[in-house]
Amino acid sequence: MKKNIGTTDRIIRVVLGLVIIGLGIYYGSWWGLLGLIPLATAAMGWCGLYSLFGLSTCPERR
Numbered sequence: 001m002k003k004n005i006g007t008t009d010r011i012i013r014v015v016l017g018l019v020i021i022g023l024g025i026y027y028g029s030w031w032g033l034l035g036l037i038p039l040a041t042a043a044m045g046w047c048g049l050y051s052l053f054g055l056s057t058c059p060e061r062r
Helices: 007-027 030-044 048-053
Strands: none
Touching: 007 030
């Protein structure tokens, strides 16, 4: 898998994932588990939807 998530995108995904998990804990909802998806994609540096649509936020290597 070729990385397709850049640094800024990773930071946004980590923050968003933690917020979703925090809200899930606060409200006692299982929906907070959805926060694991952006955390996992940030950790891997690869997003399946980006690949599907041919997108990339990684800077091009020359």
